[in-house]
Amino acid sequence: MPKKIILDCDPGHDDAVAIMLAIASDDIDLLGITCVGGNATLENTKLNALKICSLLNRKDIPIYAGSDKPLIYDLVTAEHVHGKSGLDTDGEPINLDPSHRIEEMSAIDFIINECKNAEEPIYLCPTGPLTNIALCLQKDPSIKDKIKEIVLMGGAALCLGNITPAAEFNIYVDPHAANVVFNSGIEITMMGLDVTHKVNVNDEIINSIKTNNNKASVFFADLMEFYSRFHRELYETGDCPLHDPCVIAYLIDNEIFKGRKVHVQVEENSDLTRGETVVDWLGVKKLNPNCNVITEADSTRFFKILKKELAKLN
Numbered sequence: 001m002p003k004k005i006i007l008d009c010d011p012g013h014d015d016a017v018a019i020m021l022a023i024a025s026d027d028i029d030l031l032g033i034t035c036v037g038g039n040a041t042l043e044n045t046k047l048n049a050l051k052i053c054s055l056l057n058r059k060d061i062p063i064y065a066g067s068d069k070p071l072i073y074d075l076v077t078a079e080h081v082h083g084k085s086g087l088d089t090d091g092e093p094i095n096l097d098p099s100h101r102i103e104e105m106s107a108i109d110f111i112i113n114e115c116k117n118a119e120e121p122i123y124l125c126p127t128g129p130l131t132n133i134a135l136c137l138q139k140d141p142s143i144k145d146k147i148k149e150i151v152l153m154g155g156a157a158l159c160l161g162n163i164t165p166a167a168e169f170n171i172y173v174d175p176h177a178a179n180v181v182f183n184s185g186i187e188i189t190m191m192g193l194d195v196t197h198k199v200n201v202n203d204e205i206i207n208s209i210k211t212n213n214n215k216a217s218v219f220f221a222d223l224m225e226f227y228s229r230f231h232r233e234l235y236e237t238g239d240c241p242l243h244d245p246c247v248i249a250y251l252i253d254n255e256i257f258k259g260r261k262v263h264v265q266v267e268e269n270s271d272l273t274r275g276e277t278v279v280d281w282l283g284v285k286k287l288n289p290n291c292n293v294i295t296e297a298d299s300t301r302f303f304k305i306l307k308k309e310l311a312k313l314n
Contacts, residue, residue, distance in 0.1 A: 007034070008066070008111070008128065011049050012039035028252065032110060046063065050102070065105035067289045123149050126181075127151075128262075129177060144185060151189045178275075201240050201242045257295055263291070
């Protein structure tokens, strides 16, 4: 049976690929998309979600707007990576279907209602800051029993951060929300920079997927050509980490990935290490493991699946 998921995101180029992968896969039943301020402002992330679904002719997928700022801090965006809109490309602009609009219900209420009314537990898939998920858990803690697993993109367990030396962007933006989630008692899988930096897109992969010669695959190439520039300059390499689709790929085929259950806590307040995911690899604090931290990936297998799935779309 397909896994029922809610994709909570902040599109974002790699979020866009995650959305396309979730829509394409027969292993995923996408109940809805919820948006949060992160890579760009909430106004832009919800507009970008509409654009992606319009491109794919999938206005049947409901899209909801969540929090426009973190629980405590002011919003930090990633315009330096994703451009002012959060989804800048050099290709043709996406024509937005005017009949596809953001739902009136808030993302928080949608997630709570879906969890409470689900016949079987569902998967929450946050690929942006964890603000929406934390607000849901604070508003109605009873939904914990109806969440099968939270598979998130965020954190850095062994490698350097990408917004500060200590922190990955999503966790840095809202560390307080991250601690709410990590301390929730829900099954959590963390797809952090340790693994996403082993799933690297390059010109060979971009051109290979583009040969699918469908609208979604050409859009993927446009996204990656813009998105790769920042990373190639920063890392001085032709490779670029493809973060957010790892969440969906894990649900399609978790054999791609390997990790370990450990205890994770997030630094909330330090000027130096705000957002650091502190992983107790040796169990020195004698705390129960609260997270499956993924550190390894079969990149070849990942991109084989991505190319095959994108080929199914328009």
